Amino acid sequence: MDSFTFNKIAGAVLGTCLFGMGLGLVAQAIYAPEIPKKPGYALPLPKEEASGGGQAPVEAPISVRLAKADPKKGETSAKICGACHNFQEGAGAKVGPDLWAVVDRDKASVAGFDYSSALKAKGGKWTFADLDAWLTSPSKYAPGTKMGYAGEEDPQKRADIIRYLDTLAKDPVPLPKPTPEEEKQAQGGGQTAAAGAAPAGGGDDLIKLIADTPPAKGEQAAKICGACHNFQEGAGSKIGPDLYGVVGRDKASVAGFDYSSALKAKGGKWTYEDLNTWLTNPQAYASGTKMGYAGEADIKKRAAIISYLRSLAKTPEPLPASGGEKKADAGDAAKPAAGGSQSDAGAAGGAAGGSFVKLVAEAKPEKGKSAAQICGACHNVKEGEGNKIGPDLYGVVNRDKASVKDFDYSAALKGKGGKWTYDDLNAWLTNPQAFAPGTKMGYAGEPDEKKRAAIVAYLRTLAATPAPLPDAK
Structure with a gap:
């Protein structure tokens, strides 16, 4: 190829490139791009933690909670533990190891008890802080533990229980004194009540909640009751009296059951209001009752449980009219399936x-x-x-x-x-x-x-x- 031909080809290529660049400059001048103030489609961004009322409460340090803990309340809350543990000195293990002198005891150290490998591996002593973490969620504290207890989410209830456990010793372990920093942390937002906890409530609000809640939800919440009570007609009493037909029934009236004097003295029927107060705190309702259940703080959960208990009858107890709301028909409650089940299909x-x-x-x-x-x-x-x-x-x-x-x-x-x-x-x-x-x-x-x-x-x-x-x- 001679130099003249090469120059022609190179000129053509260069001319084409210059022409293309020129078109681009002209196009930009005519159609100048403008970034919109608001995108046509906004990409989702990670949500920031809400501050203020929507944020989960910060727990006060265990030392602060123990300082105001009530061992009597802790004893009431710990009654459910008695199903698997002994509290008395020398009583020995049951399903779980005995809890006498558990505070500051070496972990997994009760002679003859078959602990899980998970708990054996933890090592150290049962300090106040360790007991607090354990009671929050045993399965998270020691994954693989044999402990069937799900945990207590209320920080102050845990402190009450630990304070009670500390009394189970000849020489209780001294409580840790809160440091100024811990006290300041507690004042800065260390709330001890469980999020969502509600006062006892009652009246029209309670009746409306019962009417609006499917019994199946209450059945789930009432599962723990099955450890001590039967729900089926004719099944009879267990540790506690049977609950079939309990709504509207005379208090302390199940034949052959040995009720406490406290409950016998209450009199009257199990109205919706009475059941609500009882489920909030059995000990406060009938001081001296044998009932080991500590109570349910959430009014919605209590309403769900009562809705389920209402369904345990051939003809559910009518709901009184609620503040202008329509009176609930007895047929609104789901009928128990065969055997008394209220499971949602x-x-x-x-x-x-x-x-x-x-x-x-x-x-x-x-x-x-x-x-x-x-x-x-x-x-x-x-x-x-x-x-x-x-x-x-x-x-x-x-x-x-x-x-x-x-x-x-x-x-x-x-x-x-x-x-x-x-x-x-x-x-x-x-x-x-x-x-x-x-x-x-x-x-x-x-x-x-x-x-x-x-x-x-x-x-x-x-x-x-x-x-x-x-x-x-």
Whole structure:
């Protein structure tokens, strides 16, 4: 290629580039871009923590809370602990280790008690701060603990309990003195009441809340009551009197039950107002009652529980008119399902067959083990450990029902027959009373199908050879 041809090609390329640049400059002059003051679509930004009323309260330091803690209140709150622990010197362990002189005791140190590896690994002593963290959430403090207690979210209630525990010793441990910095921190926002806690309330507001709340919500909140009370007609008393037909019933009137003098003296019927006051604080309502329940501070939760209790009757007690609101029809309350269950069909699911088996196959047994911790209060899970309050659960999947040697099963469960299939375990865990009306099982049931599947997946591992999973179609 001669130089003349090369110059022509280079000139053409350069001319084209210059022409393009010129067009761009002209276009910019005609169509000058302008950034809009407000974007046509604003990208979402991370939300900042709300300040002021919407922010969760900051806890006061444990030293500050202990300084104003009431051991009597703590004793009342700790009554539920008595189901698994002894408080007296020399009484020994029950389901859990004894709590005599627990403050400042070495962790996992009660002779002969089989502690979890998680708690053994913690080391150190049960300081006031450690007890506070433990009572907030045992499973978070020592993941893998055998402790079935979910925790106490109210900081001052925890301090009251710890203050009571400190009295359980010949020489109580001196309380830590708040430092000026801690006192200043407490004054700067250290609130001790649980967020959302409400006063007892009552009147029209209470009645409206009861009318507006589905009984199924109350059933969930009332699960803890199942440890001491029956809900089904004719099931009779347990530690406490049965609750079937309690709304509108005469107080202290269940035949054969040994009520406290405090409750006998109250008289009258269990009105909605009385039930609300009782559930707020049983001890304040009837000082000296045998009731170990500390009370529910949230009026919405109390209303939900009462809504559920109202449904435990052939004809629910009518709701009085509420401040101009329409009078609730007795039929507005959901009718109990077979066996007295109030589980929400949508929540419980109750799936059977392949769909549930598929969930079991996909579930992680570790999650089921965590969910099944509450079962440890009444059942053993290790091979050869034998029965507790309930039969041992080792090898339960595909085991014949009511077949553990020497355990006194209810006639209801004996009458079921067959093996503990995956579907039967699913139905049982959904609602034991619905599955076998009259069973001695105090557990109210688990409405979440995935949690039930995880529990069954864990139970399946409790065997030398886990039961086969049928094909999930």
